[in-house]
Amino acid sequence: MSHDDNDGVSRRKVLECMTWAGTGVLWTISGGVPHSLGLVDEAMAADAKSSGLTFLQISDSHVGFDKPANPNAKGTLEEAIARIKAVPVKPAFMIHTGDITHLSKESEFDDAEKIISQARLDVHYVPGEHDIIDPEIKIYKERYGRGTKGPGYYSFDANGVHFIGLVNVANLKGGGMGSLGDEQLEWIEDDLKSRSASTPIVLFAHIPLWTVYPEWGWGTEDSARALGYLKRFGSVTVLNGHIHQVMQKVEGNVTFHTARSTAFPQPAPGTASSAGPMKVPAEQLRTMLGTASVTFKQGEQRLAIIDTPLQG
């Protein structure tokens, strides 16, 4: 066995997986689980300068969480926003892929807003299951639901890219996983009808739109139908949160990616008895929290995604 194989990740494999060579993203697969390697602020800045559109993804802030895995989730969100403010080239906007709060309390939404607004960027939200704990989804919809349909789905365009924010955490059925539901699926089909196949599409939702690990409910049971409507499009990027770790998969025209949380890490699929906040040594915590930067370049099929931890 060569040294490379002992590492679990051979240099050759890394090179094989560099699908975005030249745009700064490095990712690799070990044990069947993709990991992002490219974490460089300089690369992010260089990308932003040379491209049409760079936006940020932030996820799973869990404002209100104060358990041992991170007694100060507000503080780490503040750190993430401070880093976003310090990026040399201002991103166009930010998307938040849900679990803004831990318990959907007004005070938690207030605190989140106070911190996230410091970035001085437009933020496009979708809810996580922690944001719609109140039965009628009243608080989330009052704050973020203006102009959205159903429990809060919508679409918008930026620099020729079509963005679709989806809700797969509402009206979940016992024994299932995340779910979009018939009404939302019909809306997606309709929303895409008039778009040309050359329009780059970005889908974002809280729970992964591919089946990461059904034993922990890490997937969306009717996502195949949504992805079916996207088959004719040349460039599709799916951005999710929920699992509090970076994971990436490319399948044909579709790139799937999950972002880190700013609050607490969760175990890799199947490595613990269940999902949930994972306590790590204090000095490791910030290496497992962070945000993502996404850059679209004219003429390139895939968007470049760079995950940046709070530290390391």
Add this chain to the structure above:
Amino acid sequence: MNFARHFALGAIAVLMTVAIGSTSARADDVEVKIDNFTFNPQQITVKAGAKVTWTNNDDIPHTVTSKTGIFKSKALDTEDKFSFTFTTPGSYSYFCALHPHMTGSIVVEAGK
């Protein structure tokens, strides 16, 4: 009759009563723990009239939501409890509305 055997059986009965009684006010009341995204015990049989109390021991909120809508807790934060008294015999499936892969059931048998 063997006195020692009688005594042993009596002691076991007392121990059993203590074991059940220590977690609930009445012997036919039942506790279900929520640990590591699992209802524990996942399936339990009770007599009609029994009160079932769920306690969330996770650092993540969960709900106890009947599949047919008969009972529905609010989101239970860490250490929060929810109780429901089952009066009608039958099988009651439930799940966590936040993490629907978490499921459990209560089977209610007719009382004596």
